[in-house]
Amino acid sequence: MVLTSFISYLSLEKNYSQHTVSAYEKDIKTFAHFALQEYNVENIDAVDYTLIRSWIVSLVNASISNRSINRKVASLKAYYKFLLKIGQIEANPLIKHRALKTSKKVEVPFSEEEMENVLQQIEFKNDFEGVRDKLIIELLYTTGIRRAELINLKLVHVDIETNVLKVLGKRNKERLLPILGSTKKLFKEYFKYRKNIQEISDKDYVFLLKTGNKIYETFVYRIINHYFSQVSSKVKKSPHILRHTFATHLLNKGADLNSVKELLGHSSLASTQVYTHNSIAELKKVHLSSHPRSRE
Template structure:
């Protein structure tokens, strides 16, 4: 019963997305199955840390990365915090747990040249899918929105006259992002194709398949990977790397960190500072080439 209450808490009180809630539920359910099959324990309220440690060992033996294990433990920590908050538990069995060490994950953004080649050299088809794919890439690169935010865009979220887009981010937090003129042009071209579809099943959704259904996240990933493979040799080619590229290119060209934070929908500067790595690299180049002290050496 407590797991059901926790899921409702995440969905209704925390306002987490369905995808996030499902991930928490899956992690906790997996641990509950482990406790029942390995130790005969039905209620997670009875669990002590040694059992959790056994689960961690099992996950590692199964080949999960430390990062994935840490994510599962984070779900479990949130669950036990909920049990403490509701008075079911006094102390969490994970109170003294330390996360497994992980290698720092550095994503390499696409260069400005690669993105220019995307729009100048790729022959997008002049049909629904071609105009849709080009617009999706344009939006991800020029607004920095997340893949889930792109998928959930509604027609009413777009204002071509004001050249703005309304996005609902994590925890349904709303933000307004300006659109470039090029984006509006691509948007109008796509809308003409979209509105000409004979059958539309999801009438409010901005992005549709040729069958008239709302697009889904895996489709977006495949599309982005397909086109970026034509202009870049980088291993990671995903919607999130385009978001990283958006932030990096803005910072490289003098944008204020706080402004980029607002555009990305981050709750704190700490999240945005992840994207400053490449900007610092660019600043170093400028510093070395322009500082008079360096020129004398």
């Protein structure tokens, strides 16, 4: 197996995040373990599709969702594509594989009222943690940045004089985002509190715990879940729903799809179009209430 070379390729040439690279590595090792245990195959580099199909069947029998199975198979497909690229194999055994059918996942964004209730009605503590939490919610909603982008945001990326935020997205793709007046005000307030932290381990990063370490994924999720549970009965309350809300509210107010695509940092319009179903629902409502024929 040339797994080590593949992992280096993902990290150095493809610029994938460590989280993504780890997921690829885990999926491939899981398949390798299956091949060894079930078929006594020690090297998965030259297997045929029959063995891979057996693995897929075993995953289905283990009640793993089709969506998760497709992700695992995609990791394996990328591995064989790499082997083909370096001349290690002559054909990708997954070249004709078709992904398992999955149901479309519709995520419900927060309403404008829910956003207003969180940012205006909830009393955040007037201290470092309270101001930080409010700024995190405000920033996710007003810029649409991803959770990982928020966590890795550095002080040098925030220019509150020109109201611009520099974000390093997937594959280190850089984009500039505007900072709204309300967000700028919170940034200034937060930085005042941040200066009073005695020992800062991760001094380059914007968002910190009161211990001086930078925030982490589960922590951000807990903040969103905690505050939105007070105003919303929606089942899913996560940082990604705020990104979804950002895009939906912009589209509902007439923003064009290309502009939203750039703000979100998507590489193609297809990725942005998943956010349009709610704006279409809004358009239907306007159409129904405004068109003369709707009363017929």
